[in-house]
Amino acid sequence: MNRVSKMMFCLMTFFFAYSGFADAEHSDPVTPADQRKSLYLKTAALTGVDWAMLAACDQYARNITASVNRPEHRPLISLTSTDRDWAGLFNIRLHDQDPVSIDFFGGTGKDGNGDGKADPKNPEDALLAFAEQLAAFGPGEENTRIAIWNYFHRGKAVELIEENAAIFRKFNTVNLTGYAFPLPLTANYDYEPTWGARRGWGGLRIHEGTDLFADYGTPVRATAYGVIEMKGWNKYGGWRIGLRDLQGNYHYFAHLNGYAPHLKKGTVTSPGQIIGYVGSSGYGPKGTMGKFPPHLHYGLYHDNGVSEYSIDPYPSLRLWENQERLKRR
Numbered sequence: 376m377n378r379v380s381k382m383m384f385c386l387m388t389f390f391f392a393y394s395g396f397a398d399a400e401h402s403d404p405v406t407p408a409d410q411r412k413s414l415y416l417k418t419a420a421l422t423g424v425d426w427a428m429l430a431a432c433d434q435y436a437r438n439i440t441a442s443v444n445r446p447e448h449r450p451l452i453s454l455t456s457t458d459r460d461w462a463g464l465f466n467i468r469l470h471d472q473d474p475v476s477i478d479f480f481g482g483t484g485k486d487g488n489g490d491g492k493a494d495p496k497n498p499e500d501a502l503l504a505f506a507e508q509l510a511a512f513g514p515g516e517e518n519t520r521i522a523i524w525n526y527f528h529r530g531k532a533v534e535l536i537e538e539n540a541a542i543f544r545k546f547n548t549v550n551l552t553g554y555a556f557p558l559p560l561t562a563n564y565d566y567e568p569t570w571g572a573r574r575g576w577g578g579l580r581i582h583e584g585t586d587l588f589a590d591y592g593t594p595v596r597a598t599a600y601g602v603i604e605m606k607g608w609n610k611y612g613g614w615r616i617g618l619r620d621l622q623g624n625y626h627y628f629a630h631l632n633g634y635a636p637h638l639k640k641g642t643v644t645s646p647g648q649i650i651g652y653v654g655s656s657g658y659g660p661k662g663t664m665g666k667f668p669p670h671l672h673y674g675l676y677h678d679n680g681v682s683e684y685s686i687d688p689y690p691s692l693r694l695w696e697n698q699e700r701l702k703r704r
């Protein structure tokens with residue numbers, strides 16, 4: 376091999392080893408999710424912070440930076456510090472990576488991988504630095520909640536992170552991807568893109584969702600890995616369910632006929648799980664039914680770390696429907 380091809384070979388080896396596609400022993404490739412899970416476990420063992428909580432905080436941080444970082448540029452761990460926090464307030468070396476002097480200046484920087492450097496770009500160092508900040512508030516759920524608020528400065532972050540943690544805990548993995556169409560593909564249903572249209576009842580309101588017309592009692596399915604965030608009556612939506620997924624999306628199901636047994640606020644769902652049934656509830660006081668043909672109103676909202684806004688669910692519905700159709704073949 377000449378020098379150039381040797382260099383290329385080294386680079387390729389590095390690339391494949393680092394990106395987890397190395398497959399020397401014909402074992403399953405190590406995915407970024409697997410790499411993350413082992414980092415969470417290792418850091419949890421070092422700090423006493425629950426691994427699912429670390430995973431949940433990291434997931435939240437990844438969600439709110441998703442619009443900034445394209446998938447291929449996303450770091451393994453998304454929890455970061457400012458240079459100033461990392462190095463310490465009065466540290467004259469803003470890019471200091473010496474754990475001893477960082478510690479002296481009260482910086483958050485830590486050496487997680489034991490290479491003698493506290494490198495904010497290193498996933499193990501970044502995660503340990505974050506976990507130590509949580510641990511500093513003391514053990515117990517209430518202290519952890521305060522620590523999370525202190526890091527993200529947002530009440531809603533605490534709520535979303537606790538929901539993420541419940542999902543990771545239940546499935547004991549962070550490798551949770553995939554969505555489901557909200558109705559069984561075998562059901563008799565029909566839907567059109569109606570997001571943004573005017574609504575007929577309750578004054579001037581814009582239609583923030585897609586109406587899926589189906590028969591009374593058609594099962595309504597969870598669209599994602601998520602947590603039931605809301606369940607109950609409202610004069611517009613009737614019997615409703617709100618489901619929060621790991622990506623910070625809020626899935627809203629309205630006009631239901633009823634709920635799946637045992638479903639309650641805090642229930643963790645997987646895609647395709649039955650959560651309720653199509654009906655025509657709403658447009659009046661509690662229990663009002665039949666003011667319009669039975670349908671599922673499905674709305675989709677995204678939380679970007681600052682606010683929550685409605686997105687058109689129609690393209691997602693078509694995508695999930697097609698993906699399921701392909702799987703069934």
Ligand SMILES: [Zn+2]
Binds near residue numbers: 582585586673
């Ligand atoms: Zn609707």
